[in-house]
Amino acid sequence: MVLELKNVTKTFGDKRAVSNLNMIVNPGQVMGLIGQNGAGKTTTFRMILDFIKADPGSVITWKGKEITPQIKQKIGFLPEERGLYQKLTVEDQILYFAELHGMNRADAKEKLKLWMDRLEVVGKVTDKVQTLSKGNAQKVQLIATIIHEPEFLILDEPFTGLDPVNTALMMQEINRLKEQGAAIIFSSHNMDGVEKLSDDLTMLKNGKTVLQGGVKEIRDSFGRTQIYLESDDDTSDLLDISGVESVDKRGQGRILRLENEEVGLRVFEYVARDGYVQSFMQAPPTLDEIFRAEVAINE
Structure with missing residues (x-):
């Protein structure tokens, strides 16, 4: 297994944002994490990445080990709040993120060209991000997330701002990464996308797990x-x-x-x-x- 969460809980004051969450995500598997706004999805991602600390008693491991800064270099994270620098060029930005993840600059430069073509980004690597459409900026954000070929991907609302054609294109690439063995966990309010992409599903409501299992098994249970x-x-x-x-x-x-x-x-x-x-x-x-x-x- 790659990622395992055991009894993961997070409390803010008197509010319990996540309650006793258990989850396993294996290589080549896509886990859909769904729930209404405020259900605890983004809090879960932030705990996995150690941006915020889980409550005592919670266990979060990657390949059986605590998630260290070195391990985080192998994770690709697409946040819901996009983190692109508007006044930098696409190339400067992607190469910066690639180097943070330990990539050689020349290799990253070559891969950037391939990804720009593969995701059909309208624009040049020398364009500033602020000149891109919302959809193309979203594709560039995805490139920044996956250019270092992470073994584990966290995608928080990856389809936001994309039209149906580009949503299908991004889903195709997520499936390709899965086939290459990446473990993927993602959240989305696009239930059609969740159903098409996910092998397994975890649904949170007010921080509690209300549904968990294979997508087909969950549907058939109704x-x-x-x-x-x-x-x-x-x-x-x-x-x-x-x-x-x-x-x-x-x-x-x-x-x-x-x-x-x-x-x-x-x-x-x-x-x-x-x-x-x-x-x-x-x-x-x-x-x-x-x-x-x-x-x-x-x-």
């Missing part, structure tokens, strides 16, 4: 209680089927939410009574729907 349907049947007729709780329009079709997954057979038998149905898919709720439901509990 049961296949919804159906995407395209048919000519009236909504009122679908609502009359015993166990159908609601019917809502979704794109070209409708989403039916069910009392339990056994209701799906009754729905299918009804809509396919003439031997044909345009589209029928029974699935668990999406991660976004689970997230919204869990956040709403006891609010």
Whole structure:
């Protein structure tokens, strides 16, 4: 294993920001850390990096050892509050961060050119950061995070400010780093991105772990209680089927939410009574729907 957290807790005054968090992130694994604002995600990242001290009794190790300044050189950290110097050129900035992580300047210069092409950054290495668009500045920030090829990556809201095309491009690169063996932990409010990227998931609410495990296993635990349907049947007729709780329009079709997954057979038998149905898919709720439901509990 690379990263292990045991009973990690952080208290500020009378507020407990993180409570008894346990987590393991292995090489070649992506852990999605999700939760509403103030749930404890950024506090967790700062404790891992020793920017703030966890409460006594907390254990945070990297490859079984305490995280020292030398180990931190092997970590790539993309903070939510971006840390680029606006009046420096892209090159000066990236080379500075690369040297901080122990890279040779000439090697970093060569890799910068490759990364500028790979991430399709619009601009030159001699441009000042303040001249870049928000999306391109975000890509440069990612380059600063990964140019030294870290074994462990922490990405705090990596998709902020990116359009769908550039979000997909960044997700592609995160997956590539995972395939090369990096251990990755990231937070995002983009549940679609979390679902596509994550192998495992930890959800915090008011500092407490409310969900943890594989993404598929978490979704399946809620049961296949919804159906995407395209048919000519009236909504009122679908609502009359015993166990159908609601019917809502979704794109070209409708989403039916069910009392339990056994209701799906009754729905299918009804809509396919003439031997044909345009589209029928029974699935668990999406991660976004689970997230919204869990956040709403006891609010």
